[in-house]
Amino acid sequence: MTGAATGDEDQDALVAAAVKRWNVGEKGKCFELKRLMNDGMQGHLPRLDNAFYCGAAVVHWVFTLADRATGWLDDGVHGQARELMLHTMARYELLCPVYCVMPEHLHLLWMGVAESSDQQKASAFFRRHLNAVLSCKGVRLQKQSYDHVLKAHERERNAFEKIAWYILENPVRAGLVKDRFEWAYSGCIVPGFPDWTPRSHAVTGAATGTPEVAAAVKRWTVAQEKEDIHAVTGAATNHHAVTGAVTGTATSEVREDVYWSRFWREYERKRRGCAAAEEAVPTP
Numbered sequence: 001m002t003g004a005a006t007g008d009e010d011q012d013a014l015v016a017a018a019v020k021r022w023n024v025g026e027k028g029k030c031f032e033l034k035r036l037m038n039d040g041m042q043g044h045l046p047r048l049d050n051a052f053y054c055g056a057a058v059v060h061w062v063f064t065l066a067d068r069a070t071g072w073l074d075d076g077v078h079g080q081a082r083e084l085m086l087h088t089m090a091r092y093e094l095l096c097p098v099y100c101v102m103p104e105h106l107h108l109l110w111m112g113v114a115e116s117s118d119q120q121k122a123s124a125f126f127r128r129h130l131n132a133v134l135s136c137k138g139v140r141l142q143k144q145s146y147d148h149v150l151k152a153h154e155r156e157r158n159a160f161e162k163i164a165w166y167i168l169e170n171p172v173r174a175g176l177v178k179d180r181f182e183w184a185y186s187g188c189i190v191p192g193f194p195d196w197t198p199r200s201h202a203v204t205g206a207a208t209g210t211p212e213v214a215a216a217v218k219r220w221t222v223a224q225e226k227e228d229i230h231a232v233t234g235a236a237t238n239h240h241a242v243t244g245a246v247t248g249t250a251t252s253e254v255r256e257d258v259y260w261s262r263f264w265r266e267y268e269r270k271r272r273g274c275a276a277a278e279e280a281v282p283t284p
Contacts, residue, residue: 048149095111
């Protein structure tokens with residue numbers, strides 16, 4: 001939910017919209033109404049109850065600069081934002097399969113991997129430390145962020161990857177680049193895997209369909225089918241640009257498939273590991 005509300009009619013409309021959108025029933029309606037009343041309808045963006053942001057929740061966050069300030073984004077700020085996000089992911093047991101930093105806002109897609117994951121706390125932690133970085137540029141984030149908690153059908157793999165693709169396409173829609181792979185300020189944060197990226201490099205070459213490139217594409221495909229993250233070798237290793245003859249679009253799609261195969265395996269591994277650790281904790 002987004003937007004500010006004033007008056008009883010707007011409050012009723014917001015609550016009704018929450019119940020319809022999230023299908024949370026009367027209990028959820030009480031949570032939503034209580035939250036709206038606590039906010040006092042003082043221009044706060046409506047929020048779901050905190051329970052929706054915990055555990056295995058998947059949330060698309062958007063942090064916008066105050067007054068939509070620009071001119072602050074450079075390699076240094078991007079690097080510091082990545083470091084802060086890495087600390088956030090580790091501290092609150094989250095993964096970020098995709099993010100995109102734009103000239104006046106940031107898109108972050110976060111996924112909880114443990115029952116203790118709390119994205120509202122993670123958001124507050126990240127915002128506080130990012131504002132310290134941005135203050136050196138004379139800017140800061142807006143007081144409140146926008147978020148969209150993904151529903152069950154949006155968390156299914158194909159639908160989820162379309163949302164991720166949409167996030168990566170932001171620089172293209174804004175006219176900043178012609179291809180999403182050209183934008184330097186997007187990527188992922190998966191602790192333990194600093195070389196992973198959903199933002200594949202473009203492929204260069206003069207001719208199409210050469211045996212060398214066909215062989216490289218075959219290796220990518222076989223590696224994906226076997227779920228062997230170490231099998232992509234030679235020209236395709238670690239997403240480096242391939243010199244040869246395949247078009248950038250086709251090869252980038254193959255590389256994206258490799259990334260997503262790797263990511264989903266790590267996500268499931270983390271989920272299983274956290275569940276096992278939680279079960280092993282003795283109860284009083």
